[in-house]
Amino acid sequence: MAVTTRFAPSPTGYLHVGGARTALYSWLHARQSGGVFRLRIEDTDRERSTPEAVQAILDGMAWLGLAHDGGIEYQTERFERYRALIGQLVEAGHAYPCYSSAEDVEAMREAARARGDKPRYDGTWRPAPGKVLPEPPAGVDPVIRFATPQDGDTVVHDLVKGDIILPNSELDDLVIARGDGTPTYNFCVVVDDMDMGITHVIRGDDHVNNTPRQLAILKALIDIGAAGERAEPPQYAHVPMILGADGKRLSKRHGAVSVMAYREQGILPQALLNYLVRLGWAHGDQEIFSVDEMLAHFDISRVQGGAATFDPDKLLWVNQEHIKAAPADRLEAEFSWHLQRQGIDPSGGPALTDVIDVLRERARTLVEMAEKAAMFYQPVTGYEDKAVNKHGKPPAAERLAEVHAALAGLDDWQPEAIHAAVHRVAEQAEVGLGKVAQPIRIAVSGTAVSPPIDQTLWLLGRDESLARLAAGMEYLRGIAEDAG
Known part of the structure; x- marks a missing residue:
């Protein structure tokens, strides 16, 4: 079976950097093996899911270049499939209706706490041989609970954290359908991964506690023949959280966390991918990676288990390195x-x-x-007072006139010829190059800061450069006359 991974965000907001890193790891793991990368929108939270949030996720993925294979799966379009499988699980004895109210369940949990036990649902409505169930209360729509196996252990073979072993006796009978019939997150995820042929589930380690429950549901679906030829669960890799510098989970208080906000700040998509891939993974001492190098070297099993810290200054450094090299x-x-x-x-x-x-x-x-x-x-609309006061005093206007004359006679408008002409003016005036270059900068940019003069004038072109030099010259002359 070809390696198949997925990214499954909930459309309740923008694509954040934690989700983007998960998507990147999943994309890399699929692409480097010639596998398949799928996109699923987990939009069962109808109150918070919006079309705008879906578009924000798609925009972020497109900007990062993390293209998915096939169509986009939407959970809200699969409710019939979920309900059919829940019905089959009930018929096979892997699930059952539960009429306990939320208040009843909370009382059960409080009683367990009082006994020193793990707070959980007590199985009142779980069928068992010889057990007499209570009479269902009138007018109550039951939830459907999954009958979690009570014996043995569930073992998660995690590619990042190693084996995670949890006794089944510690697992609750999870609600897989609400009273109104809508399926719950943990059930939908299992069915989706099963139907989409997902071989590797790469996600944040905040899902670690869900995984044993989801594995138990998947095994039950395999048992009733709902998984087709599939007989094995996917492999799991739970990647570490991303923290801010204060050690708290990354959030808005640490600055931008939206992928597209980093675009607005001038970060390159390749640089953001480079930075994110290094939040929890390394390849020797290498810091700067192209996408091709990520594909060549990334190994999900070498992702560290501990949390990673987001450093905005490091991201800026990575970004500058990409700007310089691309x-x-x-x-x-x-x-x-x-x-x-x-x-x-x-x-x-x-x-x-x-x-x-x-x-x-x-x-x-x-x-x-x-x-x-x-x-x-854009044209120069004014001249910076600080620059004029420092570099525009006489004989700055005369230097500009000399530069204007020298440049106007050039046959070759290239940086080398421009540099030579400006240098000759400085030599003839017996002044340092800065005494000529700074008035030029004021004239062509309005400030004392610009790229090297020869490149600046070359980019502006002959006509625009000469026009700005003439205007700057007249301005500085006017300043001198007013001062006189």
Whole structure:
């Protein structure tokens, strides 16, 4: 049987980073073996599940590049299947109707606590040989409980945590259908994994306690022939939680936890995947991974069992490394998205790939890169007072006039020729290059900060550079005249 994994989020909100890491691990495990990666939307919580949340999950998966195979399974479209199997389990004696109210069950649990026992349902309505059941109360719709085996142990062979052994005597008779007939989470998950042919269930370790119960249900479904030819349960891998720096479970108080919020902050999808894969897994001392390298080296059995800590500064470092290393054309679409979010139209300016190559060494995020790139696509609307006061005093205007004349005579508008021309102006004026370069920066960007002058002017182009130099020159002359 081909390796088949799944990602099964509940559409009650955005795709968070913990879910994204689970999806990534599942995707990697399937892809590296030539297997199948399925997507299931667990939308049985009808009050909290929304179409907007479903779309947010799909958007996050698409942005990360974690493509699934086949159609999307929705649990709300499978209720008939669940009800049919619950009926079969009842007929076979693996499940039974229970008329105990919520108050009755709570009283049972309190009594167990008082005895020093584990709080649980006491099996009042569970059939047994020779047992006389109470008379069903009138007007009460019973829940359906699964008759959990009471002898022996349930063993979970966990690929991350090792064998987890739980005596069946500690397991409650789980409710698998509510009084209104709707199936519960633990039952739906088992049926879905069975019907979808899931061979490996990779999920957060907050599900560890559910797994023995789900295994017992699956074995009962196999026993009644509902699983077809399948005779073995899937393998399980429960991955550790992600914590904030304070040791608490990652949440909004630690900053952004939504995948798409990290996009808005200028994180590359490849960088976020790289960072997430390392939250609990390592390959030697390697920190930076391409997706191909993840596929080559990832091993679910080498995921650590302890919780991982999310470090935003480390994510920024990983992101910058990806920005510096990625081919410019691979960054182009995402960079354009950020420019447009800042109201910048790049269509009338230099090629995005050229701007990326000039700015990539100085930007930790694509937001920073877009901010630095604005000068190439928008006119200078003002000059920073601090920059003018420091670098715009006489004879700065004269230096700009000399630069303007030198550049206007260039036949070759390339960085090397531009650099040589600016350098000649500095030599002829017998001043350091900074005395010439800083007034140029003020003129073409409005500030004292820009990429190297030769690359900046090259990207702006001859006509735009000369126009900005002329305007800056006139502005600095006006400042000098006013001061005089």
